[in-house]
Amino acid sequence: MSKMHPTIRQIPLSVLLIISISLLFQVNCQSQNHDQEQTILLKLKNQWKNPSSIKSWDPSTLPHCNWTGIICDINGFVTGIELVNMNITEKIPPFVCDLKNLTEINLSNNYIPGEFPTSLYNCSKLETLDLSLNYLVGRIPNDIDRISGLRLLNLGGNNFSGDIPASIGRFRFLHTLQLFQNQFKGSFPPEIGNLSNLEVLHLPYNDFLPSRIPLEFGKLKKLVELWMTDSNLIGEIPETIATLSNLELLNLATNNLSGKIPRNLFLLKNLTYVNLSDNKLSGEIPSDIESLYLDGIDLSINMLTGTIPESVGKWKYLRTFDMYANRLTGEIPASIGRIPSLTGIRLFMNNLTGVLPPELGLYSKLEYLDVPENQLSGNLPENLCAGGVLTGISVYSNNLSGELPRSFQNCTSLTAIMLEKNKFSGEIPAGFWSFTNLSTVIINDNLFSGELPDKFTSNLERLEMNNNRFSGSIPSQISNSKNLTVFNASNNLFSGKIPVELTALSSLQSLSLDGNQLSVIAGATFLVSILLILFAIRDFRKRKHEQDIATWKLTSFQRLDFTESNILSNLTENNLIGSGGSGKVYRVPINRSENSVAVKKIWSKGKLDQKLEKEFQAEVQILGTIKHYNIVKLLCCISSKNSKLLVYEYMENGSLDQWLHEKNRGLSNLNQQRFLDWPKRLQIAIGIAQGLSYMHHNCSPPIIHRDVKSSNILLDSDFKARIADFGLAKMLSKQGEPNSASVIAGSFGYIAPEYGHTTKVNEKIDVYSFGVVLLELVTGREANKGDEHTSLAEWLWRRFQEVTSVDVLMDEEVKEESYLEEMRMVFRLGLICTGTLPSSRPTMKEALQILLRHGPLQQEYKEKMNKAFTITEYDAAPLLVSGSSKLSTSKGSRRNRRISDVDDNDDNNVDNFASNV
CATH class of the missing domain: 1.10.510.10 (Transferase(Phosphotransferase) domain 1)
Structure with a gap:
């Protein structure tokens, strides 16, 4: 018979009894606490009117730690409620703080109404609060720092107004602050600079009073992300921003910033993305570069001068390189062609000279090249399409010359090519016209020659080849391109008969064949003549419309995945879904996806007078900021001097x-x-x-x-x-x-x-x-x-x-x-x-x-x-x-x-x- 351990034998029986009762009591208390938590959650479900998204919250389904969106610790106590996009339409009740171990509340992307729930002050252990993308209104409370343990606060995408309170700067442990896209009309406090542990600061898409970036932001030494797009910023970017050694993302796009780019900005070794586009920045691009991990840079739509530094070739992880609409001069550095991760270049509307980097496309899977309206010369790089994923080439209005690379005959990924107003010559590579994805070919005003093939892609929508030296006949097989809307082959050396099959192209809106040596068969003469007259009328109207396109202005109220050209090009009778006393309504597909938007084109008999124009813009601005589930979301307004387009969710x-x-x-x-x-x-x-x-x-x-x-x-x-x-x-x-x-x-x-x-x-x-x-x-x-x-x-x-x-x-x-x-x-x-x-x-x-x-x-x-x-x-x-x-x-x-x-x-x-x- 085994002996009892001596230490146990020495413990009095009464002590063992007390220990046993205590353990039993502790287990019973835990059981009672778990029951209380379950009761609170069921009460919460009932308060929220039993949304189907949390139907798993059922007393017959135990434990409650397995319920949708409930997070528990190892002891089975509720520490988090994470119900993102769950169709919650009611307010947060005060009794949620009866869950005494709650550290996280994430109710993002719902329809929660009302003001900021100050009852959350009673959640004493709360560290994460995410109420973004809801319908909260009013001001952020001045005493919001009473939730003193917060590490993450996300109130973005709501309807908060007024100022951001200075008390935001008193959160000792806060590492993430996101207040994007609200209706703040005041300012943001410099006290944000006191958040010594802050890593993420997102304040974009707010209509703040014109404000400078506070110098105090330079004290945020742990800052990783600074995002303040479209925040009404003015003045210069403080040099202190370039001292934030942990900074990875800097996005200050679409503001009124002026002055120079901080000279040490690209010495920040952790930078991965920089967007300073659509400002009024001037001066040269800093050439000292140590931010070797940068994968995206956008300095477009500024007033930058000087050359693109050769040192940009150090950015071996760079994917997108955007510096269009500036005043840059000199050559495009050859080192850009050797960046192995590069997928796209946009440098249009500058004063760049020299040749395109000859190694472009050889070391990376280039997807697009967009460099029109410069003074570039030489040939297109031979290996431009070597990666097999090139979809777009736009190099119009330069001084480029020579034949197209023979490698283009295998560039089946191409969807659009725009080479007009250059000095290209020779024949178009064999097989080019039959590329399955090809939809846009604009090669007018060059010196191209040769004949058109008998096979055309069925997806071709736009073919402009006028003012070249093409010869031979116009093949009847062009009628296979059922979606063709524009065909301009004027001022070439075409001969033979105009194919009557052109009359079968029901989508054709513009046809121009003049300046050739063409004839028509007798039976089709009258029909084709009438067709040409109709197309001439359409073409006149279209050209008149295109002259006005430059005057269109897009005012955005949401983040958009389309441009004004996507909308304008789809306002066709085929997309018309309604017409009334004030205008027409179109259903417009966007970005080749299944998504659509509704576009209302408002009737206008002429230019609005100045008073009415201001009233209209003021009203649209207010309506664009309304966020309520039962009000159709206004995405943007596109306007010209004679027309107004309102773009809504469909x-x-x-x-x-x-x-x-x-x-x-x-x-x-x-x-x-x-x-x-x-x-x-x-x-x-x-x-x-x-x-x-x-x-x-x-x-x-x-x-x-x-x-x-x-x-x-x-x-x-x-x-x-x-x-x-x-x-x-x-x-x-x-x-x-x-x-x-x-x-x-x-x-x-x-x-x-x-x-x-x-x-x-x-x-x-x-x-x-x-x-x-x-x-x-x-x-x-x-x-x-x-x-x-x-x-x-x-x-x-x-x-x-x-x-x-x-x-x-x-x-x-x-x-x-x-x-x-x-x-x-x-x-x-x-x-x-x-x-x-x-x-x-x-x-x-x-x-x-x-x-x-x-x-x-x-x-x-x-x-x-x-x-x-x-x-x-x-x-x-x-x-x-x-x-x-x-x-x-x-x-x-x-x-x-x-x-x-x-x-x-x-x-x-x-x-x-x-x-x-």
């Missing part, structure tokens, strides 16, 4: 009126579903109310839409409502004050009665139009289809007084017993919103509150609310007749608030309205 399910009204259903390529069921209609009503409430109550100054109607309500892939078409929108001077409208805006059936006899309007005109849309949703009838002389709202009010039950007025397509109470509520709310007197209508906050209390997630309130939601002729009559000043003041029962930004007075008003619905 909504694939079209507009609400296309789904509601029978006559419009055949006009759209919508899904197979033939009508909107009632749950979707109620969801749409709530979405419209949320968007309008945001515009009226959360924007400063408030915005009134002035043209709310079902055709301006677009539907995304989930049938969520997005308010669109702000062409008639107005900003109110101050909240509650009326605003003058110089012309009557809106559409018949939706226009509020007061609009006919006053130019003083307020947000109640939107409430009226919203009420009409509610009536459309519940009845399925069009807004202008009441009876012979009245609108829908007037007709329904009269019918409401005549019928014994409003059910007979409901849309039969969606009328079901289980939905009738909700439909009656929406109908009655529609009547109240269309009251004759503005003062009789609810605010959009109040209308939204009523809808939220009766939405699909509010089943628990239905029984309580049924009694309050009755209306009599006596109660309702004042709402729609002259002489009424306000609603009945009888109050319904007190209820829980459904949106936290409605204060107590708002809640009282809601109850007043609810009791009259």
